[in-house]
Amino acid sequence: xxxxxxxxxxxxxxxxxxxVGPWSYIGAEVEIAAGCRIxxxxxxxxxxxxxxxxxIYSHCSIGEDPQDKKYVGGSPSELRIGARNxxxxxxxxxxxxxxxxxxxxxxxxxxxxxxxxxxxDCHVGDDTVFANHATLAGHVSVGxxxxxxxxxxxxxxxxxxxxxxxxxxxxxxxxxPPFVLVSGNTAxxxxxxxxxxxxxxxxxxxxxxxxxxxxxxxxxxxxxADAVARLQSLPTTNPRLREFVEFLADSRRGIVRGRARPRGxxxxxxxx
Numbered sequence: 001x002x003x004x005x006x007x008x009x010x011x012x013x014x015x016x017x018x019x020v021g022p023w024s025y026i027g028a029e030v031e032i033a034a035g036c037r038i039x040x041x042x043x044x045x046x047x048x049x050x051x052x053x054x055x056i057y058s059h060c061s062i063g064e065d066p067q068d069k070k071y072v073g074g075s076p077s078e079l080r081i082g083a084r085n086x087x088x089x090x091x092x093x094x095x096x097x098x099x100x101x102x103x104x105x106x107x108x109x110x111x112x113x114x115x116x117x118x119x120x121d122c123h124v125g126d127d128t129v130f131a132n133h134a135t136l137a138g139h140v141s142v143g144x145x146x147x148x149x150x151x152x153x154x155x156x157x158x159x160x161x162x163x164x165x166x167x168x169x170x171x172x173x174x175x176x177p178p179f180v181l182v183s184g185n186t187a188x189x190x191x192x193x194x195x196x197x198x199x200x201x202x203x204x205x206x207x208x209x210x211x212x213x214x215x216x217x218x219x220x221x222x223x224x225a226d227a228v229a230r231l232q233s234l235p236t237t238n239p240r241l242r243e244f245v246e247f248l249a250d251s252r253r254g255i256v257r258g259r260a261r262p263r264g265x266x267x268x269x270x271x272x
Contacts, residue, residue, distance in 0.1 A: 003040075012046070021058065030063065039089075048095070051083040051108070061092045066104075066120030068097050068138065075102075082108040082126070093118045100139050107144070125162070143178060145200060147193075161247050163200065165193040174254045177217070177247050179210050179240070188259040189218050202240070209234075209241045217248065218258030224248065 001019040002008060008020065011028035018032050021040035026032070029046030036050060039058035044050075048063035056062065063079045065071060077095040080103060087093075091112055096103040100121025107126040117135045118124065124136075125144035134148040137155055142148075143162030151169040154160065161178030171185040181193045192214050197207055212234070217227045231245045248255060 047078040050081045053084040054081060056087045057089045059090045060087060063095055066094045066097045068120055071097050077102055079104045081106040084108055085110045085112065087112045088114040090114055091116045094120045096121045147196065158253060163193055163196050165196055174256045175251045176256055178244050182256050188257050190259045206238055206240050209236055209238050210244060213241050213244050224255055
């Protein structure tokens, strides 16, 4: 299953059925579980652990040193990739740094398209979609079921909440709350990710409560702390709304601002 033109370091550990394409290099301290397929011209360096059933296409750089001037070779640094991810051509995923906990982590079943960059110490959840050229700076956290549009750029230390959506070429410099759609440079909130909520089976009551939460946060002109206080006072036990409020309360970078609602234009309809 290993092409004769590939190079696999003796200290690497590959399951018997792993396939490696020609001119690829698998370095020391790399572990690749069963069912993985590695394309041609791909470089994987360690310490890196790759779970079962991943498909990594050609010309990827996986587990390379972090792009951090403070990083010193030999410092604790690793990459962990879960199961059944698809990583397309020319993607780059770096290991972690000691300042960021030492680990970059990718979850399960993510669809990572061509030319995506995931920097050191990023944590990516499960079932996300990263369109072509989406880029994460260091220390970014991405929740489950997030969809990043093509050419999206995420500033370092930002958090992207679960089920959120960034439009094409969005530049995100603050936290994106769960369930919210953002667009622009710099990115602003422009409504709930209604299509995503519907596709993932959110019931009508949950969608109504999230819509109410969105309006309190982005439409009522409140400071973040005041919006959080009002949201916490709502008489609800809905776990999705609680998730929304807890994300806001934990924000350290601040939240993306809301986009002004268009006024006086016939036929326009907002997303929220």
